[in-house]
Each structure stands twice: as structure tokens, then as C-alpha cells.
Amino acid sequence: MEIAPGAHHFPRALSIEGQRMLAGRCRALVDGSVPAYVPIVRGGGAMHVRMLCLGRHWNAKTYQYESTRSDFDGLPPPPLPPELRTLAREIAAQAGMAIDPDLCILNYYDANGRMGLHQDKDEGPESIAAGIPVVSVSIGDTARFLFGGLRRRDPVDAIALESGDAFVFGGPARLRYHGVSRITPGTAPTEIGLTGRFNLTFRQSDAACRALS
Numbered sequence: 317m318e319i320a321p322g323a324h325h326f327p328r329a330l331s332i333e334g335q336r337m338l339a340g341r342c343r344a345l346v347d348g349s350v351p352a353y354v355p356i357v358r359g360g361g362a363m364h365v366r367m368l369c370l371g372r373h374w375n376a377k378t379y380q381y382e383s384t385r386s387d388f389d390g391l392p393p394p395p396l397p398p399e400l401r402t403l404a405r406e407i408a409a410q411a412g413m414a415i416d417p418d419l420c421i422l423n424y425y426d427a428n429g430r431m432g433l434h435q436d437k438d439e440g441p442e443s444i445a446a447g448i449p450v451v452s453v454s455i456g457d458t459a460r461f462l463f464g465g466l467r468r469r470d471p472v473d474a475i476a477l478e479s480g481d482a483f484v485f486g487g488p489a490r491l492r493y494h495g496v497s498r499i500t501p502g503t504a505p506t507e508i509g510l511t512g513r514f515n516l517t518f519r520q521s522d523a524a525c526r527a528l529s
């Protein structure tokens with residue numbers, strides 16, 4: 317479903333079994349030896365998600381990517397698992413786009429989780445100029461996802477992102493404002509055994525292609 321030029325919503329892109337496996341994977345990652353944490357942004361406020369970056373770390377104080385979590389505990393982020401890279405590439409291809417992601421931001425939303433309207437513009441300028449997409453995969457409770465325009469004040473569409481949905485925005489949509497205004501608790505499919513919501517956004521921080529390892 318094309319929401320706007322370059323923006324595609326794929327409802328139920330993942331089967332229930334795929335969602336269940338991904339939920340387990342995400343849970344193990346966020347509670348692993350390099351755990352998710354609540355970032356404090358440069359204005360001093362706490363984000364309303366638990367975040368874990370894979371591959372490269374997004375520093376909430378500098379809004380830059382780095383190889384260690386220098387705004388938190390100094391640890392290197394866990395690697396981006398190859399099968400998750402492959403998943404992102406396959407989803408992008410369904411939207412007629414290509415991505416070779418080197419990082420993923422994995423966010424956990426509890427019942428009060430949300431994320432303000434923002435642009436994803438901290439990836440490399442060449443990647444953004446090339447329109448290499450952001451690939452988003454949602455698991456668990458339904459989110460009210462806001463998708464706006466290229467200016468913060470542009471009107472926004474509210475889209476329900478349900479468990480297993482994918483959303484891809486690249487090309488002319490790459491810098492559209494977006495956010496999550498709320499989660500609807502208790503809407504995750506019971507089979508996946510998840511309270512809350514995981515969202516994974518795969519990104520490519522430069523325009524160069526890497527071989528899949």
C-alpha cells in the first residue's frame with residue numbers, strides 16, 4: 317500500500333510465527349549483556365522508549381552514530397544479526413527499493429511509550445541524498461504512527477501499525493516527519509507472548525554497499 321511517493325505500508329508482512337520468533341529475538345537482545353536503556357536527549361529529557369542500537373550506536377546527546385555507547389555505558393553495541401539485515405533488504409525490495417543496512421534501532425514501547433515527531437536525518441548525507449530507505453518492522457501492540465511531510469508543521473496521517481507490519485520510507489519520502497503518538501495496550505496477538513511493542517528501524521549510514529556476511 318503506497319501511502320505517499322516513496323512511502324509504503326505492508327500490513328502483516330510477517331507471519332505469526334515470524335512475529336513470535338522476532339519477539340523472542342528482540343527480548344533476548346534488549347535484556348542481553350548490552351541491554352536497552354532509556355536515552356536522555358540533549359535537552360535533558362528522557363525518551364519514552366527503551367532503546368538498543370545494533371551495529372552502530374545513535375548517541376542521543378550528539379545525534380550522531382558512533383562505535384561505542386559514549387552517552388551511556390561506553391559499551392560497543394551488539395552486532396546487527398545477518399538474518400535481520402536480510403529481512404530488511406527483502407522488505408525494501410518489496411517497495412522497489414534497495415538498502416544494505418549497517419544498523420538498526422530497536423525500541424521497546426510499554427503502555428506509555430511514544431516518540432515525538434522527528435526526521436531520521438542522522439545517517440550519512442550521501443545515504444539520505446540517495447533516498448536509501450528506512451525500513452521499519454513492528455511487533456506487538458498496535459501503534460498510532462504519525463506520518464507527516466517534509467516540514468514539521470505539515471499535516472500528518474495517523475496510521476495503525478499492527479504486529480507484523482512493515483513500513484518503508486525512502487526516495488522522496490526519506491525525510492518525512494514521523495512519530496508515534498500512542499500504543500494501544502493488549503492488542504498484540506496472544507500467540508507471540510509479548511506485552512508492549514518492539515519497533516525495529518533498519519538504516520544505512522552511508523551510500524556504499526557492503527557484502528552480506
Ligand SMILES: O=C(O)CCC(=O)C(=O)O
Nearest residue numbers: 421461494495496515517
Ligand atoms: O516506532 C515506530 O514506529 C517509529 C520509530 C521511529 O520513528 C524511529 O526509531 O526513528
